Amino acid sequence: MALEFDARFDPSYGEGVAVAPGVLRVTAPNPSPFTFHGTNSYVVGQDTLAVIDPGPDDDAHFRTLLDVIGGRPVSHIFVSHTHRDHSPLAARLKQHTGAVVLAEGPHRPARSMLIGEVNPLDASADTDFVPDVALPDDGVVDGDGWSLRTILTPGHTANHAAFALEGTGILFSADHVMAWSTSIVAPPDGAMADYMASLDRLIERDDRLLLPGHGGPVTAPRSFMRGLKTHRKMRERAILERIRGGDRTIKDMVRAIYRDTDPRLHGAAGLSVLAHLEDLVARDLVSTYGAPAIDGTFMPV
Known part of the structure; x- marks a missing residue:
């Protein structure tokens, strides 16, 4: 199936945008090639609220979140x-x-890689973050008029989680699935085998709407995610063809x-290729000297 991205999106900086009953989106003013128009925070509930992904430690975004919260309690x-465009503002919002604060856990590498333990990309590892509560897979947290189920989706990061708003068919998919672009899977933070397994898990669900960490909603989740899976398989084939054709470096x-x-x-693209190569080496489809590395030499088996 052909994969069609949707880049239509109005960030509406400085205000909350209703995207579903009881759900407001607040987009941080941190646009970049990696964050699109900025990071989406979500305010869930009517009376006592939940906030999903507070975002970067940005004064303007913090003020907007407080305006949208409007003095209501946040439980x-x-x-x-734990990427720096999603988690750092949690500490400040908690203090206020x-x-x-709930999450799968603190930051950690998905695999031990020769490029080091910290992703060199912008907005990467927030190693200061530690949640108050570690969320188990498939666990449900009940709030005031809302319930959120944790769906662990490692791949983009080892500790990535999506959150299902129970009884609505809405899934907050963060950076695992986005309408405007494929997710970056970059070692050491992420791993391609984990990403593909998590994608399969979400395809098996029956969500009707995905609200992502960047950009607008995914309105046909299952078909779109099947397209993402096909896209990744095509990229894998392209890498194998380049290696069989004589390419040896990323x-x-x-x-x-x-x-x-x-x-x-291109830096992110190189790390994505490395993620594919790590998986291909593990599956004995590609060989290399030692562990897969960003500056490694890769050969056909």
Whole structure:
């Protein structure tokens, strides 16, 4: 199935946008090639609220969140993963509201990689973040008129989680599934095998609407995610073809496969290729010297 992205999106900085009954989206003013128009925070509930992904530690975004909260109590702060465009504002919001902070856990690498333990990309590892409560897979947190179920979705990061708003068919998909772009899967934070397994898990669900961490909603989740899966398989085949055709380095592969991509994203593209290669090596479809590395040499089996 052809994968069609939807880049239509009005961030409406400085205000809350109703995206579903009892759900307001607040987009942080941190646009970039990696964050699109900015990070989406979500305010859930009517009386006592939950906030999902407070976002970057940005004064303007903090003030907007407080304006949207409007003096109502906040009981819970949910964090989908520990990248610096999603989690740092949790501490400040907790201090102001007294809410409990919940997430899968602190930041950690998905795999031990030769490029080091910290992702070199912008908005990467928030190693200061520690949740008050570690969320188990499939656990449900009940609030005032809302319930959120945790669906662990490692791949983009090892500790990535999505949150299902029970009884609505809405899933807050964070950076695992977004309408405007594929998710970055970049070692050491993420792993391709984990991402694909999590994608399969979400495809099996019956969600009707995905509200992502960046950009607008995914309105046909199952067909879109099947397209994402096909896209990843095509990228895997392209990498295998480059290796069989004589490419031996990630730099050479990126130059060919991503020739029409914004050069500012080539660093992320290289890490995505590395994630695919790590998986291909583990499946004995590609060989390399030692562990897969960003500057490694890769050969056909």
